[in-house]
Amino acid sequence: MSTADEEYLDKSPAAARMGKAAEHLVAAAAILATGGELNVSTSLVDDEGVDLVFHRRGSSATLAVQVKSRMSTGTQVQQGRLMANVRSQTFQPRPGLDMLFVAVDVEQGAVMTAWLVPSPRFADLVSPPNQLGRLRFSASMKPDAQDRWRPFRLTAAELPRRILARLAELEQPEPA
Template identity: 80%
Template sequence: MSDDEEYLEKSPAAARMGKAAEYLVAASCILATRGELNVSTSLVDDEGVDLVFHRRGSSTTLAVQVKARMSTGTQVRQGKLMASVRSQTFQPRSDLDMLFVAVDVERGAVMTAWLIPSATFEAMVTEPDSRGRYRFSASMKPDSKDRWTPFRLTAAGLPRRILDRLADV
């Protein structure tokens, strides 16, 4: 089965699960900050932006592209999160971050997350592969010291980091 055929076969469930993960991140950030953060979503995701965060009373925004992987997946069960980012839609800028999240589907909760400014992500990844995709591969293991460790967050730490990033933008 080709990658395109495999993608088409998985696409309805994958799209639902991905959208649910985006809303999970948005809702948990709003709740954890007691409404300090607000989140907007795109009707069409053709620019690689899934969520736009802003702090109540401020016009500053942080656009976020979300790449979610589920706890039922082989890689996550082995303690690793792997994702790819299409170079065709990836446009680094100061107000865009990449958010990679592992989601526990049984609990409906974020397990581990990595929030990476897009310019930093671009500087840390190698050239796109033959299909034009940048690869992200990080260990979820607490004692890991891979290159993505400085960006790794718990579910509780994610909303605070987003607030910090908004202060930096």
């Protein structure tokens, strides 16, 4: 599939619907897997690159998350790679923002593989923006892959626990 085709599909109504469904899938799975310890809010308007906001019951810390999902029916995912673009014009790295890249098995309605990357680390590791101002995330889904994104790769079962760990990190007082 050409880059032009990928950009067209990224903007199609079906792609937007599938992306929103993937966000809700992640949110529901996180709540269920933690026995309701995690709660999730969604944005009515996504103009700041935040799709989900996680918080732990009884805590004031929040983790904003931008979700980029790709479906199992896509050529790249079938070939064992997840590729996604992040608009550099709206990307503002900060401690309480993570980037979540997920491959979704559409037949099972489940997360296959995920990468939860704190936005400051994403900014450090990603290549400079392309001519369209997009930051390209490209990670292997192969179990033995050792690419730069490997430390952030998670199974569906590991993702909710990692979100809880990120919230615990954010609860720590800032060093003076």
